[in-house]
Amino acid sequence: GLQATSFRIGQVSGAMSNGAWSTTDWVPAIVKSSIALGSFPSNPAGTVAWIIPEAVAGTIVDAALNTEKSPFAINLVHPRPVTWDALMSSMERAAQRPLIPFADWVHQLETRSAHATAEDMENIVPVGMGSLSTEFSTVKAQALSDAMRSVKSLGTEDAERWIRYWTEMGFINIA
Numbered sequence: 001g002l003q004a005t006s007f008r009i010g011q012v013s014g015a016m017s018n019g020a021w022s023t024t025d026w027v028p029a030i031v032k033s034s035i036a037l038g039s040f041p042s043n044p045a046g047t048v049a050w051i052i053p054e055a056v057a058g059t060i061v062d063a064a065l066n067t068e069k070s071p072f073a074i075n076l077v078h079p080r081p082v083t084w085d086a087l088m089s090s091m092e093r094a095a096q097r098p099l100i101p102f103a104d105w106v107h108q109l110e111t112r113s114a115h116a117t118a119e120d121m122e123n124i125v126p127v128g129m130g131s132l133s134t135e136f137s138t139v140k141a142q143a144l145s146d147a148m149r150s151v152k153s154l155g156t157e158d159a160e161r162w163i164r165y166w167t168e169m170g171f172i173n174i175a
Contacts, residue, residue: 003069003070004072005063005070005071005072005073005074006072006073006074007059007060007063007073007074007076008073008074008075008076008077008136009051009056009076009077010049010050010051010075010076010077010078010136011025011026011027011048011049011050011051011077012050012051012052012053012056013027013050013051013052013053013154013158013162014052014158014161014162014165015052015053015054016052016054016158016161017054018161018165019158019161019162019163019164019165019166020165021162021165021166023166023169023171027050028162028166028171031091031095031162031163031166031172032166032171032172033109034091034092034095034097034105035095035097035172035173035174036112037105037108037109037112038097038098038108039092039097039098039099039100039104039105039108040088040091040092040095040097040098040099040100040105041088041099041100041101041102041105041106042084042085042088042099042100042101042102042105043084043085043088043102044083044084044085046083046084046085047081047082047083047084047135048078048081048082048083048084048087048154049077049078049079049081049135049136050077050078050154051076051077051078051151052151052154052158054147055076055078055147055148055151056076057147058145058146058147058148059074059076059141059144059145059147059148060076061147062144062145062146062147062148063144063145066144070144071140071144073140074140074141074144075136075137075138075140075141076138076141076148077136077138078138078151078153078154079138079141079142079148079149079151080151080153081135082153082154082155085099086155087154087155087158087159090155090156090158090159090160091159091162091163093156094159094160094163094164094174095163095172095174096174
């Protein structure tokens with residue numbers, strides 16, 4: 001019969017080549033709001049498994065070309081998650097805004113939203129934090145795909161590339 005594989009795709013980050021990341025996703029919304037507020041949210045317990053689009057595409061191609069029976073479901077999240085604060089620290093350095101405790105950041109957001117101007121409404125966008133602690137196994141994806149096995153951990157260079165992309169697109173202004 002027909003074989004099928006279901007891909008559970010997590011948060012796809014910006015591309016390795018140029019940092020392109022859709023400005024309608026929740027992470028860019030948090031970055032834009034953070035720049036407008038003047039600070040980034042810290043969450044020491046949070047981890048992120050955002051995956052670059054090149055690894056997602058490569059894993060899907062590897063599954064399609066696989067001559068063995070593919071698993072029914074494959075989780076496409078980063079196999080080596082990093083801490084939320086590691087990436088936010090990189091973004092805060094690139095955007096020159098401090099990292100503050102999450103509760104303080106939310107308080108700033110609520111205060112600013114209560115007295116929002118038209119400019120605030122454009123720069124402070126509705127945000128959801130997504131899940132910062134859910135873990136998904138990538139054992140099957142790594143066994144099947146060299147793209148998944150070889151993907152590098154996200155770091156400072158990635159955060160700088162995303163900030164640069166959003167700045168060049170006019171989505172954020174870090175001046």
